Amino acid sequence: MDLIIKNGTVVTATDTVKADVAIRDGKIVAMGADLPLDGAKVVDAAGKLVLPGAIDVHTHLAMPFGGTTSADGYLAGTRAAACGGVTTVFDYPMQRKGMTIKQVIDSKKAICEKEACIDYAYHCIITDLNDGAILDEMESAVASGITSFKCFFVYKKEGMMVDDGVFARLLLKAKEVGAMLNLHAENPDLIDYNVEKFLAEGKTSAWYHYLSRPEYVEAEADKRAVHWAKHLEAPLYLVHMADKEGLEAAIEAKKENSNIYIETCPQYLEFTSEVYKRDDGRNFVCSPPIKGQESQDALWKAIKNGGIDVVATDHCPFQSHEKDWGINDFTKIPNGCAGIENLYPYMLSAANQGKLSYNQVVALCASNPAKIFGCADKGSIAVGKDADIVIYDPSVDFTISVDNMHSDYDHTIWEGIQVKGYPVQTYSRGRLVYDHGDFVGEPGWGNFVKREKRPTK
């Protein structure tokens, strides 16, 4: 035995039990009362929760956007992740026109191998079918462990949108080869119409970012995507769902046993569109924008009753001086916010305060992502799983600040937010990577997660 975490309360999506956890060669090899120590290192988790590490299935590291790059690269992003209790991170490499899936993925592999402090996987963003070659390549991509692909119902003028026909082709091919299609759903035509109108009227503040992509603009695209997935009987994963009407349509389809999965993000659960009226409103600019109170209420309701499957971050921070580009024109603000280090503390704090159960948080942030995306060795504290473990102290108070985060960004939308309880240690395959406030891992430790394909029947 290498390590024994003793005296803690182990939380899975189902159970909450007192049990020691024994780790050997990066795996959980035993759980029990009074496990023999066998010379293992012992960590005392008395009074603490022992949780599976979170899997943040939605991040954009080192992502080019509007002439710059998101503030966290693979090193900083995975470092921050580890310090927030995330032990696996999914990145979204994006195809430029003409690239094969393999080229897209390979372009990231070398840097990740060098920089990643925790394990990582890729969803591949598809923007162009390359006359069908991409469809042909999907099966081998799945065989190589890339089992999810993403596309946009937005960014039409930017040439990144897929139309409904391409979307249908991707849905059907993904279903055929055991992959999952992810979708960012907003309606580009209405956004463009609104933007043109607002700019013509001199309405340029961050508030108009929201007003140009309000609830019904996201809802249309959500509903359309759900419609196709339902009728084509293909699995679909909706990323960063933020509005009530789209959410309800997706949940309705799930009730009809469509294979639809819903993700939302902490920023949609904590803030409302009112933030865009703040002086620092541009820092909150992301797409889809944060919506109104009704949508936030609907998201929380669905979090509680299982309507939402996953909470992930869409982590994509930009520096203040980059956000400032949009001071006089909201369309110039780089889109995206920080979150990777806040996900698990935020959700666990909600559990700690009784909004939902710890088991539910584990399901939303670890077990469900692992199952949905085929990470067989991840997502639970169970014998045989990777020893991706977070030790969580429910008794401490913590106030989030850019100063106590471990990213490279220079500000955070979470500044000043207080959480109850906080991770004290994070283990990645049995190796301590975060310890009482400090990153103690190393670049290059992280491994690529080769994922299992979905059953294709």
Added chain:
Amino acid sequence: MDLIIKNGTVVTATDTVKADVAIRDGKIVAMGADLPLDGAKVVDAAGKLVLPGAIDVHTHLAMPFGGTTSADGYLAGTRAAACGGVTTVFDYPMQRKGMTIKQVIDSKKAICEKEACIDYAYHCIITDLNDGAILDEMESAVASGITSFKCFFVYKKEGMMVDDGVFARLLLKAKEVGAMLNLHAENPDLIDYNVEKFLAEGKTSAWYHYLSRPEYVEAEADKRAVHWAKHLEAPLYLVHMADKEGLEAAIEAKKENSNIYIETCPQYLEFTSEVYKRDDGRNFVCSPPIKGQESQDALWKAIKNGGIDVVATDHCPFQSHEKDWGINDFTKIPNGCAGIENLYPYMLSAANQGKLSYNQVVALCASNPAKIFGCADKGSIAVGKDADIVIYDPSVDFTISVDNMHSDYDHTIWEGIQVKGYPVQTYSRGRLVYDHGDFVGEPGWGNFVKREKRPTK
């Protein structure tokens, strides 16, 4: 260590892992790879699934009905349960007018202590508030571990029905004291109307049992119960839900975060109302009756997507000569069918054939019942839980027959039904009680399960 189950695949509601399970003093004390044997008895579960024992939360043992008593008493019923992989059974003692809750429960305790082969708990059926004394007594009943109560929206002429006012009082008191109200929902007035009409028309076969309590007759009562629970914001557990319209209303309310829980039974999942046209139709007579194909489809849909929380049996068999009382008058047929020994094999067989996952079956038959009804030590294979364990062989074929069942009844509606896979051993708190076809337990082994109350906020 007393016992180690080696080499099996452990299934919980969340995880499916290879792990040995070590048991001491009736508890699961460790799970792991290659646990030290320490002189423990070893059972090899290679190629088998290691499952938590099922919790059948709906049975009527030794229940008086229409001048007779249900065919399985506490000994036979719990013996059959053990042989079907059930390790905890809930009985429904019924209040006669004027009795206190304590009197109702105490009337069963002595016999259960003597006869029960596995652990047992009670839901107490309330038919009369005793001028409010019952309401006053509910809190102490909860303190004694009786945390659920049942009432009827039917059996009006029999004096067992509660009206909506009594139902509201029970709902609100249960909510206040941390208990759960269970309900059998059918509309008595329409049943009586239909029965009177059919008998007057000389329509007396079992088919008219169904036609006198068809889908819409159950649905009305389901919907009414859901309405009150939703608006009074009180928890409600709907037993033996069998019809589509009521089911959909209940699921809709759950989506609104009403605390509604839904149970169905294997007979509603396997058969349709067509059975009542068979020569032996009267053997299938139970209330509510088995419904049509549309309802069965709706039940399966909800089983798959989590709309239904629990599958239990409503086990209440009668002997053939008793069922025969109704040959010429369906109203004379004692209501109820066998099921306690078929629940887990039937549901696991469905998983084995791909209709749902094993994890889901564990949730429906073990984890969810344990959580909903406050059995803290039951319902999962996890360190610290009672060693209520079933070893299941997915590879065998089994044809159900009264000859290979372990009840006292002389026929079964499940005769000839084939299942894929079957339990090979059942352990009750670590003691082997069923072994490859034979009951090997003992009367009196079973303990009363003192349950935890629900949070009352």
Added chain:
Amino acid sequence: MDLIIKNGTVVTATDTVKADVAIRDGKIVAMGADLPLDGAKVVDAAGKLVLPGAIDVHTHLAMPFGGTTSADGYLAGTRAAACGGVTTVFDYPMQRKGMTIKQVIDSKKAICEKEACIDYAYHCIITDLNDGAILDEMESAVASGITSFKCFFVYKKEGMMVDDGVFARLLLKAKEVGAMLNLHAENPDLIDYNVEKFLAEGKTSAWYHYLSRPEYVEAEADKRAVHWAKHLEAPLYLVHMADKEGLEAAIEAKKENSNIYIETCPQYLEFTSEVYKRDDGRNFVCSPPIKGQESQDALWKAIKNGGIDVVATDHCPFQSHEKDWGINDFTKIPNGCAGIENLYPYMLSAANQGKLSYNQVVALCASNPAKIFGCADKGSIAVGKDADIVIYDPSVDFTISVDNMHSDYDHTIWEGIQVKGYPVQTYSRGRLVYDHGDFVGEPGWGNFVKREKRPTK
């Protein structure tokens, strides 16, 4: 020709046209431009609307209640009706246990023949099937022109409620014989529970009348009634619908082509439950009570889109000293309010202010009631119809006061309410009965309206 109404704008449910209307022998015999005068009396309606008289299908005249009788008898009630543009009134005679339908109706006939100033019809309230004799009598009642029957889902302790079985029998018999069942839907058990609780807590003001019968208490009964009507495929007319949830369920069933008809009343459209907090709150006490803003909004929405079929009054005023009986106990307040003279002016004023169209008001208050209840000669300005006509001046302002009403009551909930536009003349079968503020009709003029039965197929 006896009379020609010239130069007016004729409004039907469909059309709005300039046309003269010629009347002979109490009938409309011609409509046209410049009809020949032929020595007829001529009334100039230039600038006025020429409307069919309203049909108030819900009134309680001389109704015994709690030791008194509603303030308006047949004379006063029909006099007030005429002055408010109502030309046909439906009364609700109530069966006492043991009475035949014929006895119930006959008990009213003599007095109506003597007192009624306008035409009248009866819905017969059934409280007891007399061992089925009532069901047997329904066909002959229909033959005599009594084609609608009413029952209560409330007033259980008062012995006036029908249970669901009796309701089903009435629904099915009504369907068979071409009649319509009307229903007052509230849940008595919850009311009784609430009342008992409030009185025990010393909560005795009119506000607790509302709180003891709030939205969900009416909604349950509405939904249950709709359920039976839908599944038994029988026509049902829901009187005085006042709550959103019940309304939506009824409209949903209409969308499924159930034969459900919905009535609401002006008091539910104008006031909210806030009135029960007023010092004179007891004057507004009626059952069902006026509901909250959400319900009022839902009613108006359904008024506009055709979800509601009829607006009628439930006219049943009591004198102030009678209302005062309940100053210290809301259960002692006689239930009912005035409205018969306000119906048409109120609804037409809403049209005048653009909330809906005049055609819609004519449909809601005249054409629809006539069609639904089989008044073949009533409800429209069309050749061959009875000359029941209102001349309406849209340009005047009118403030309602007990002083300018024509009832026998001593106060009105409508005191001070301002309407835009007001009737200037009412004709009953061609006879002027109301003229610029004055009643000019005569007791005994009114005829019994023998109604047509519904198609029975």
Added chain:
Amino acid sequence: MDLIIKNGTVVTATDTVKADVAIRDGKIVAMGADLPLDGAKVVDAAGKLVLPGAIDVHTHLAMPFGGTTSADGYLAGTRAAACGGVTTVFDYPMQRKGMTIKQVIDSKKAICEKEACIDYAYHCIITDLNDGAILDEMESAVASGITSFKCFFVYKKEGMMVDDGVFARLLLKAKEVGAMLNLHAENPDLIDYNVEKFLAEGKTSAWYHYLSRPEYVEAEADKRAVHWAKHLEAPLYLVHMADKEGLEAAIEAKKENSNIYIETCPQYLEFTSEVYKRDDGRNFVCSPPIKGQESQDALWKAIKNGGIDVVATDHCPFQSHEKDWGINDFTKIPNGCAGIENLYPYMLSAANQGKLSYNQVVALCASNPAKIFGCADKGSIAVGKDADIVIYDPSVDFTISVDNMHSDYDHTIWEGIQVKGYPVQTYSRGRLVYDHGDFVGEPGWGNFVKREKRPTK
């Protein structure tokens, strides 16, 4: 008086009365019993119904399509219309890129003035905003009596589709200027995907026309259009609705008081997609294609309960040799079928057989179209309206055949269909244009109908 139609039964959307109808100068000037003859021509309508002429708001006369032109030009089309009881026809002139609305309309005016046998109006099809000039021109178009515009959510490759942004601009401008936007809703991307796939697979029969545009392909576009209309709070008229899912979404929005209007066509009510398997399946090819039984049932349900507002024809026949172009490739079949002469006889026959009421048919085919599209003088038998009148004999049997139709086409999908009852005469503004089987009107008689704009609040 020029003409008196005596002894008939006049049917409006509201009333059914015995009345003579007097006509002078093309207008209905009086209705009544025994109107003075004054030397007028007298037509005896004893035993007949006297109905407003139908308004077919959806036709394509002399429409260019795929290298040919629809078989009925303005003369033949309006001649056939008259013979089927249609007295006003709406044509759909289509903008080619760069044309102004005025140019589009003017291109039709001269020919219509010369050829039209009955009155006519135009909806203008917009395919291109001309950099916004079209939006600017809409107000003056409305002033000239063109108060409705149509666009396509389909025909993307043909350059006729508007995207969602253009659609939003049109919706909002139409709302602003008191116009109505009409929409043909199908999803082009899925159609193109399906077509490409089927052709590649050698699936070329008419059946694949249906399979390439099945229910869900229309439904998506319907739902999207409804979404925008609802959220932008703009009026929208959905033409030729043919599928259940889209229909239900549109009706749901109407219930929320969105200003949505729904049209369907007789072919969707009479046939199902099974026709595309027939040898002459290509003759039924139109877009959207005729759907399955479930959709037909849903359409009829909505016809009966008022969910559908209008029935019109989408009349656009092609000759057999043109239909034959697609014998080996369904994409080559000119889209469209005959119907203008069948609309009223078909719907009235349905009423005659009890499926709905005559009043409802009048509403669907005459009153509603007149109101929705601002034809103030049309759509009802009422004093002051144009004398557009059909005399209908409910007692005759009629079998539709190309031989007894009055179009220029050489076949009809209605061949062999039997109707109960048939028009015997049609009057256009008092002039007899159809008489017992024969067209007796004249080209050039028809007038342009200058329509009223909608209220803009």
